[in-house]
Amino acid sequence: RKEVEQDPGPFNVxxxxxxxxxxxxxxxxxxxxxxxxxxxxxxPKLLMSVYSSGNEDGRFTAQLNRASQYISLLIRDSKLSDSxxxxxxxxxxxxxxxxxxxxxxxxxxx
Amino acid sequence: xxxxxxxPATLVQxxxxxxxxxxxxxxxxxxxxYWYRQAAGRGLQLLFYSVGIGQISSEVPQNxxxxxxxxxxxxxxxxxxxxxxxxxxxxxxxxxxxxQYFGPGTRLLVL
Numbered sequence: 001r002k003e004v005e006q007d008p009g010p011f012n013v014x015x016x017x018x019x020x021x022x023x024x025x026x027x028x029x030x031x032x033x034x035x036x037x038x039x040x041x042x043x044p045k046l047l048m049s050v051y052s053s054g055n056e057d058g059r060f061t062a063q064l065n066r067a068s069q070y071i072s073l074l075i076r077d078s079k080l081s082d083s084x085x086x087x088x089x090x091x092x093x094x095x096x097x098x099x100x101x102x103x104x105x106x107x108x109x110x
Numbered sequence: 111x112x113x114x115x116x117x118p119a120t121l122v123q124x125x126x127x128x129x130x131x132x133x134x135x136x137x138x139x140x141x142x143x144y145w146y147r148q149a150a151g152r153g154l155q156l157l158f159y160s161v162g163i164g165q166i167s168s169e170v171p172q173n174x175x176x177x178x179x180x181x182x183x184x185x186x187x188x189x190x191x192x193x194x195x196x197x198x199x200x201x202x203x204x205x206x207x208x209x210q211y212f213g214p215g216t217r218l219l220v221l
Contacts, residue, residue: 032207043200043212044154087154091208096142096161097169098210102153 003027003099004090010105017078021086021104024070029093033064035073036087038103044087047073078108112137116201116213123220129174129188131216133201136182142204143184145176149197160184196220 006023013019025033033050048055050062050071061074071090075082088101113136123129135141145157156169158176166176173192177185184201196219202210 032209034209036210041198041217043215044210046209046211049207049209089210096159096204096208097156098144098208099156100146100154 003092004088004101006086006088006101006104008102008104010107012107012109013078015078015080015108015110017108018074018076019078019106020072020074021088021106022070022072023088023090023101023104024068025088025090025099026069027090027092028066028069030090031093032091032098033062033071034089034098035060035062035071036089036100038085038087040084044100047086075106078106080108080110082106083108112203112205112211114201114203114211114213116199116216118216119214120217121219123191123218125193125220126190129186129191129195129218131186131199131201131218133184133186133213134182135184135203138182138203140181142208143178144202144204144210145184145186146200146202147197148200154200158186191220193220 035047036044037047038044050064054063059076063072085103085105087103091098115134144159146154148154160178174188199216201213
């Protein structure tokens with residue numbers, strides 16, 4: 001099993017739709033979890049951290065399920081500008097080493 | 111606030127030529143620093159990380175090396191580039207809980 005796995009997509013959704021991505025991880029000792037957004041030919045940018053209690057930032061909601069070892073990202077009321085690749089990041093437990101998933105591509109169309 | 115610089119933005123190099131990419135961070139002291147490569151259509155691969163001056167850890171065996179001559183400077187080098195070294199090279203510094211903050215990247219094409 002890969003350390004961090006994501007469905008590459010693409011997820012092709014209309015404006016206004018709700019879309020959800022999952023990301024599974026293999027290291028049960030992992031302590032830190034993040035979602036990043038990467039636009040074409042640009043550097044990844046932090047979208048949000050993922051906390052055990054779940055967290056919300058506007059239209060974006062992140063959840064962590066430690067028992068099943070996955071994190072999720074929910075985007076409500078999708079905008080055209082949400083089109084990007086979403087990267088899941090899991091830090092190896094007790095180390096400085098982040099592991100990136102290969103990303104999930106989202107295309108929001110009119 | 112913290113900022114991270116990388117240069118050049120784009121580089122075209124012949125096979126067998128040397129490489130030096132530089133990354134500098136401003137607004138923070140003693141940051142953990144990272145070099146990643148993203149090949150076309152692929153995920154981010156961690157190449158090196160550094161927790162302090164002169165301290166380099168390599169994640170994968172390869173044709174590249176890294177150095178940290180100053181607290182806020184991280185350099186990626188190669189003596190002889192291979193075609194497979196082409197890619198998007200990203201430098202990052204780590205914030206709280208090792209949150210990664212990336213520079214703008216260098217797009218390297220080896221011909």
